[in-house]
Amino acid sequence: MTNELFDLTGQTALVTGASRGLGQHFGRALAKSGADLILTSRKLADLAPFVAEIETLGRRCLPLELDVRDQASIEAMAAAAEAAVGQIHILVNNAGCNVRKPALDVTWDDWNLILDTNLRGTFFVAQQIARRMVPHHYGRIINIGSVTSVFGYASLAPYGASRGGVRQLTMSLADDWGKHGITVNCLAPGWFRTEQNKVLYDNKEWVEYLVDRIPVKRPGQAHDLDGAVVFLASESSRYITGQTLLVDGGISTGSTRATVPPPSGVKA
Template sequence: MAENLFDLTGQVAIVTGASRGLGQYFSRALGRAGAKLIVTSRKAGDCDAFIAELSAMDIEAKALMLDVRDQTSINAFAQAAPSLFGKVDILVNNAGMNIRKPAQEVTWDDWNAILDTNLRGAFFVAQGIARHMIERGYGRIINVGSVTSVRGFAGLGPYGASRGGIKQLTMSLADDWGVHGITVNVLAPGWFKTAQNAVMYEDAGWVEYLVERIPMKRPGAPNDLDGAVVFLASEASRYMTGQTLLIDGGVTVGSTRAILQKK
């Protein structure tokens, strides 16, 4: 029988920011592929209902508190996580936030909150877990970026800076840690409806505008990311590192179909 390159049986995966949204979809996908899970949230108990859901799916999972904006929390988490199942093979750096404002209205505190969460936090979580991976000579780190890692959008200045930074950071970490058997890649979703941006999808005109610019003619559904996260976590991607994998329905193509059809 051919080797199943996507089988994660026996692997242990961390998914940060798993109390809601894409973090939960990533967790389910990895769990269905066979991984044991460590899911995190900023507040104790926020993942309890999700742990019960995973248990009902016969997915073994445990929760830890983690505030990626707090150095003490990160350090404690990095110490505790490997002991839960005896090791960590996979890290999905998913915790993130956004504040949408015109550039001229962004405050100092807005900037710090976004960059501290999405970029600084991601780095130090990766650093903490990578120390354990380096000892074992193996690891898969998946930094969650976005279409804003490679494209600019009005009203998303600090967020785009953080996601562009994730892309550059990932390339550096891939070079640092490749010699230790650790791959580091970016999973970059396009336009997906999440808790962070749900209000935008209540505007039918905006959704129509968006769909016109997506070659596949729809926003992403969260399970469209299942294959990508399993791929990056598995042996199927063992010779891929420092790369940004865009799952965006083609929006970064810069489609002109809608313009041409109106001529």
């Protein structure tokens, strides 16, 4: 095995939702592996600091405005990206949102916001970029899911439904587009601190509760995702499609002890 399997030099990756958080970490990892970037956000100005950072790495970087809840915005972004760079090799479908509420308190508008952004937006961005990948008979599409794609949590009903939908969508698109040389996979992070959930991580008791249920005994750190996104974007994953890769420290294995801890001072 050589580094060529993970080398993205000469390729262009489009990362949605790149103005902050994990979207920036995905973009940074791809750029460090050689890819030029197209970055999107609802507010173009929010991308400026990150664009400058990527350019210091010696990579080209194109910022584009995108609202994944707006079909016209998706179509305009895809057309502008193609006109500017030609072939788009990699798509990281990262744009998403959440509203954390008990299920009885979720409103109609909450549901629509989350599903329209996380599921409908993911599909139509993938569709527009895949149309441009097909003529080149090559593409890597990475839909960002979550441990909630496979695991249920209270107060995350619409979010879990959207991320579970992304997992199912990934399998369908992989079947649709494999004949065109396009792989479609889902990268599903576990519990990582982000802008959406930082209030939880400010609660020491909650963090201890979480860590107790993670086999590796810590929440995720952004760099834990670097290898996974580069792997799915590169030639090293060429025969992998329709899969969901959980990067979750093992919490999806169960999270409930099946044995009683031994008394203090007694070896297990």
